[in-house]
Ligand SMILES: [Zn+2]
Protein backbone atom coordinates (compact mmCIF):
# COMPACT_ATOMS: atom_id res chain seq x y z
CA UNK A 1 0.00 0.00 0.00
CA UNK A 2 1.58 3.25 -1.08
CA UNK A 3 1.85 6.28 1.13
CA UNK A 4 0.79 9.57 -0.38
CA UNK A 5 2.58 12.62 0.92
CA UNK A 6 1.23 16.05 0.17
CA UNK A 7 3.47 19.08 0.61
CA UNK A 8 1.75 22.43 0.77
CA UNK A 9 4.05 25.45 0.44
CA UNK A 10 3.06 28.30 2.70
CA UNK A 11 3.07 31.89 1.45
CA UNK A 12 5.88 34.13 2.68
CA UNK A 13 4.79 36.42 5.46
CA UNK A 14 6.43 39.74 6.51
CA UNK A 15 8.22 39.55 9.88
CA UNK A 16 5.95 42.27 11.33
CA UNK A 17 2.87 40.10 10.79
CA UNK A 18 4.32 37.06 12.55
CA UNK A 19 3.43 38.36 16.02
CA UNK A 20 -0.17 38.88 14.89
CA UNK A 21 -0.48 35.17 14.02
CA UNK A 22 -1.03 33.24 17.26
CA UNK A 23 -0.79 29.84 15.48
CA UNK A 24 2.56 30.59 13.87
CA UNK A 25 4.87 29.82 16.86
CA UNK A 26 3.07 26.49 17.39
CA UNK A 27 3.67 25.55 13.77
CA UNK A 28 7.32 26.50 14.04
CA UNK A 29 7.74 24.46 17.21
CA UNK A 30 6.08 21.51 15.55
CA UNK A 31 8.44 21.74 12.58
CA UNK A 32 11.46 21.95 14.89
CA UNK A 33 10.13 19.04 16.97
CA UNK A 34 9.75 16.86 13.88
CA UNK A 35 13.22 17.79 12.69
CA UNK A 36 15.23 17.35 15.87
CA UNK A 37 13.33 14.93 18.12
CA UNK A 38 14.23 11.39 17.06
CA UNK A 39 11.57 8.96 15.86
CA UNK A 40 11.25 6.05 18.30
CA UNK A 41 9.84 2.60 17.58
CA UNK A 42 6.55 2.09 19.44
CA UNK A 43 7.61 -1.40 20.49
CA UNK A 44 11.39 -1.59 21.10
CA UNK A 45 11.84 2.18 21.69
CA UNK A 46 14.93 2.25 19.45
CA UNK A 47 15.46 5.35 17.31
CA UNK A 48 14.96 4.76 13.62
CA UNK A 49 14.70 6.66 10.39
CA UNK A 50 11.58 6.40 8.31
CA UNK A 51 7.87 6.49 8.87
CA UNK A 52 5.34 4.35 10.71
CA UNK A 53 5.19 3.23 14.32
CA UNK A 54 7.56 0.25 14.12
CA UNK A 55 11.26 0.16 13.23
CA UNK A 56 12.53 -2.06 10.42
CA UNK A 57 13.70 -4.79 12.84
CA UNK A 58 10.33 -5.05 14.60
CA UNK A 59 8.44 -4.96 11.31
CA UNK A 60 10.57 -7.70 9.79
CA UNK A 61 9.91 -9.81 12.90
CA UNK A 62 6.21 -9.94 12.01
CA UNK A 63 5.07 -13.06 10.13
CA UNK A 64 2.08 -12.66 7.88
CA UNK A 65 -0.70 -15.22 7.46
CA UNK A 66 -0.61 -15.45 3.67
CA UNK A 67 -0.21 -19.27 3.86
CA UNK A 68 -3.29 -19.76 6.04
CA UNK A 69 -6.75 -21.08 5.23
CA UNK A 70 -9.04 -18.18 4.36
CA UNK A 71 -11.93 -19.74 6.28
CA UNK A 72 -10.27 -20.82 9.55
CA UNK A 73 -6.59 -19.63 9.48
CA UNK A 74 -5.19 -23.19 9.71
CA UNK A 75 -1.83 -23.71 8.00
CA UNK A 76 -2.21 -24.73 4.36
CA UNK A 77 -0.48 -27.81 3.01
CA UNK A 78 -0.11 -26.25 -0.44
CA UNK A 79 0.11 -22.66 -1.59
CA UNK A 80 -2.04 -23.63 -4.60
CA UNK A 81 -5.11 -23.74 -2.34
CA UNK A 82 -6.70 -21.01 -0.27
CA UNK A 83 -8.67 -23.35 2.01
CA UNK A 84 -7.71 -26.26 4.22
CA UNK A 85 -9.18 -29.77 3.68
CA UNK A 86 -12.04 -29.52 6.21
CA UNK A 87 -13.00 -26.02 4.96
CA UNK A 88 -13.14 -27.26 1.36
CA UNK A 89 -15.91 -29.59 2.54
CA UNK A 90 -17.59 -27.25 5.03
CA UNK A 91 -16.07 -23.78 5.63
CA UNK A 92 -15.66 -23.12 9.33
CA UNK A 93 -16.25 -19.37 8.89
CA UNK A 94 -17.47 -17.37 5.93
CA UNK A 95 -14.02 -15.77 5.93
CA UNK A 96 -11.20 -15.43 8.47
CA UNK A 97 -8.24 -13.11 8.29
CA UNK A 98 -5.38 -12.24 10.61
CA UNK A 99 -2.68 -9.63 10.04
CA UNK A 100 0.12 -11.65 11.65
CA UNK A 101 1.09 -14.87 13.42
CA UNK A 102 1.17 -14.72 17.20
CA UNK A 103 4.93 -14.87 17.67
CA UNK A 104 7.94 -12.54 18.00
CA UNK A 105 7.11 -8.84 17.67
CA UNK A 106 3.38 -9.59 17.27
CA UNK A 107 3.30 -11.39 20.62
CA UNK A 108 5.24 -8.53 22.21
CA UNK A 109 2.79 -6.00 20.77
CA UNK A 110 -0.19 -7.92 22.19
CA UNK A 111 1.48 -8.22 25.61
CA UNK A 112 2.08 -4.47 25.73
CA UNK A 113 -1.36 -3.62 24.36
CA UNK A 114 -3.41 -6.00 26.45
CA UNK A 115 -1.55 -6.75 29.64
CA UNK A 116 0.69 -3.74 30.21
CA UNK A 117 -1.86 -0.99 29.93
CA UNK A 118 -0.96 0.50 26.55
CA UNK A 119 -4.38 0.97 24.91
CA UNK A 120 -2.90 3.55 22.53
CA UNK A 121 -1.18 0.72 20.65
CA UNK A 122 -4.63 -0.01 19.17
CA UNK A 123 -3.89 2.43 16.35
CA UNK A 124 -0.63 0.68 15.37
CA UNK A 125 -2.27 -2.76 15.47
CA UNK A 126 -5.32 -1.54 13.54
CA UNK A 127 -3.11 -0.09 10.80
CA UNK A 128 -1.43 -3.49 10.40
CA UNK A 129 -4.85 -5.19 10.31
CA UNK A 130 -6.21 -2.84 7.65
CA UNK A 131 -3.00 -3.00 5.61
CA UNK A 132 -3.12 -6.82 5.46
CA UNK A 133 -6.90 -6.95 4.92
CA UNK A 134 -6.66 -4.57 1.95
CA UNK A 135 -3.85 -6.70 0.51
CA UNK A 136 -6.08 -9.79 0.66
CA UNK A 137 -8.79 -8.08 -1.38
CA UNK A 138 -12.47 -8.98 -1.56
CA UNK A 139 -15.42 -6.97 -0.31
CA UNK A 140 -14.64 -5.03 2.83
CA UNK A 141 -16.96 -5.28 5.84
CA UNK A 142 -19.52 -2.52 6.42
CA UNK A 143 -20.03 -3.02 10.14
CA UNK A 144 -17.38 -4.06 12.68
CA UNK A 145 -18.51 -5.81 15.87
CA UNK A 146 -15.83 -6.45 18.50
CA UNK A 147 -15.83 -9.52 20.73
CA UNK A 148 -17.05 -8.45 24.18
CA UNK A 149 -14.96 -8.79 27.30
CA UNK A 150 -16.43 -10.31 30.45
CA UNK A 151 -17.58 -7.41 32.70
CA UNK A 152 -15.21 -8.39 35.53
CA UNK A 153 -12.28 -8.56 33.09
CA UNK A 154 -13.28 -5.18 31.68
CA UNK A 155 -13.31 -3.71 35.19
CA UNK A 156 -9.85 -5.21 35.82
CA UNK A 157 -8.23 -4.00 32.58
CA UNK A 158 -10.16 -0.79 32.11
CA UNK A 159 -10.64 -1.30 28.37
CA UNK A 160 -11.75 -3.92 25.89
CA UNK A 161 -8.85 -4.44 23.51
CA UNK A 162 -11.11 -5.83 20.74
CA UNK A 163 -13.37 -2.76 20.97
CA UNK A 164 -10.37 -0.41 20.63
CA UNK A 165 -9.16 -2.35 17.58
CA UNK A 166 -12.65 -2.29 16.05
CA UNK A 167 -13.01 1.44 16.58
CA UNK A 168 -9.60 2.17 15.07
CA UNK A 169 -10.14 -0.11 12.05
CA UNK A 170 -13.58 1.47 11.50
CA UNK A 171 -12.10 4.95 11.66
CA UNK A 172 -9.38 4.07 9.12
CA UNK A 173 -11.85 2.39 6.74
CA UNK A 174 -14.65 4.90 7.29
CA UNK A 175 -17.19 2.24 8.32
CA UNK A 176 -19.31 1.68 11.45
CA UNK A 177 -18.28 -0.10 14.62
CA UNK A 178 -20.69 -1.21 17.35
CA UNK A 179 -18.74 -2.23 20.48
CA UNK A 180 -22.00 -2.78 22.42
CA UNK A 181 -23.71 -5.16 20.00
CA UNK A 182 -22.46 -8.32 21.71
CA UNK A 183 -22.77 -9.03 25.41
CA UNK A 184 -20.93 -11.64 27.43
CA UNK A 185 -22.66 -13.51 30.22
CA UNK A 186 -21.82 -16.22 32.69
CA UNK A 187 -18.70 -16.85 34.75
CA UNK A 188 -15.29 -15.54 33.72
CA UNK A 189 -13.31 -18.51 32.43
CA UNK A 190 -9.62 -18.25 31.51
CA UNK A 191 -9.50 -20.23 28.27
CA UNK A 192 -5.93 -19.58 27.10
CA UNK A 193 -4.60 -23.00 28.11
CA UNK A 194 -7.62 -25.15 27.34
CA UNK A 195 -7.94 -27.52 24.41
CA UNK A 196 -10.25 -26.59 21.55
CA UNK A 197 -13.00 -28.85 22.88
CA UNK A 198 -12.65 -27.46 26.41
CA UNK A 199 -12.72 -23.89 25.09
CA UNK A 200 -15.88 -24.59 23.13
CA UNK A 201 -17.57 -25.96 26.25
CA UNK A 202 -16.34 -23.02 28.36
CA UNK A 203 -17.77 -20.32 26.08
CA UNK A 204 -20.96 -22.09 24.94
CA UNK A 205 -23.97 -19.82 25.32
CA UNK A 206 -21.79 -17.02 26.70
CA UNK A 207 -22.73 -14.37 24.11
CA UNK A 208 -25.90 -12.62 23.08
CA UNK A 209 -26.47 -9.92 20.50
CA UNK A 210 -28.42 -6.90 21.74
CA UNK A 211 -29.54 -5.67 18.32
CA UNK A 212 -31.21 -6.96 15.19
CA UNK A 213 -28.85 -7.35 12.26
CA UNK A 214 -29.53 -7.13 8.57
CA UNK A 215 -28.63 -10.16 6.44
CA UNK A 216 -27.40 -7.89 3.66
CA UNK A 217 -24.87 -6.06 5.87
CA UNK A 218 -21.30 -7.36 5.58
CA UNK A 219 -20.22 -7.83 9.18
CA UNK A 220 -16.76 -8.48 10.61
CA UNK A 221 -16.25 -9.82 14.10
CA UNK A 222 -13.13 -8.18 15.54
CA UNK A 223 -10.77 -9.73 18.08
CA UNK A 224 -7.13 -9.31 19.04
CA UNK A 225 -6.04 -12.97 18.91
CA UNK A 226 -7.69 -16.11 17.60
CA UNK A 227 -6.39 -19.43 18.94
CA UNK A 228 -8.86 -22.31 18.69
CA UNK A 229 -11.57 -20.04 17.32
CA UNK A 230 -14.04 -21.17 20.03
CA UNK A 231 -14.77 -17.60 21.19
CA UNK A 232 -15.15 -16.39 17.60
CA UNK A 233 -17.51 -19.32 16.81
CA UNK A 234 -19.69 -18.48 19.79
CA UNK A 235 -19.79 -14.77 18.89
CA UNK A 236 -20.49 -15.58 15.24
CA UNK A 237 -23.41 -17.81 16.29
CA UNK A 238 -24.86 -14.97 18.39
CA UNK A 239 -24.59 -12.58 15.41
CA UNK A 240 -26.30 -15.07 13.13
CA UNK A 241 -29.11 -15.58 15.65
CA UNK A 242 -29.62 -11.79 15.47
CA UNK A 243 -30.05 -11.90 11.68
CA UNK A 244 -26.50 -11.67 10.26
CA UNK A 245 -25.70 -13.97 7.36
CA UNK A 246 -22.04 -13.84 6.34
CA UNK A 247 -19.79 -12.94 9.25
CA UNK A 248 -16.11 -12.44 8.58
CA UNK A 249 -13.65 -13.10 11.42
CA UNK A 250 -10.98 -10.41 11.47
CA UNK A 251 -8.25 -10.55 14.11
CA UNK A 252 -4.84 -9.00 14.65
CA UNK A 253 -2.98 -12.27 15.29
CA UNK A 254 -3.55 -15.97 14.84
CA UNK A 255 -1.97 -18.26 17.42
CA UNK A 256 -1.40 -21.65 15.83
CA UNK A 257 0.20 -24.73 17.32
CA UNK A 258 3.94 -24.05 17.76
CA UNK A 259 3.58 -20.27 17.98
CA UNK A 260 4.97 -18.30 20.92
CA UNK A 261 4.66 -19.78 24.44
CA UNK A 262 2.23 -18.03 26.69
CA UNK A 263 3.64 -15.97 29.55
CA UNK A 264 2.02 -15.93 33.02
CA UNK A 265 -0.12 -12.87 32.22
CA UNK A 266 -1.41 -14.37 28.95
CA UNK A 267 -2.67 -17.49 30.76
CA UNK A 268 -5.12 -15.52 32.90
ZN1 LIG B 1 11.40 -1.66 17.00
Ligand SMILES: [Zn+2]
Pocket residue numbers: 069070071072073074083084085086087092
Ligand atom coordinates in the same frame (compact mmCIF):
# COMPACT_ATOMS: atom_id res chain seq x y z
ZN1 LIG C 1 -9.83 -23.99 7.06
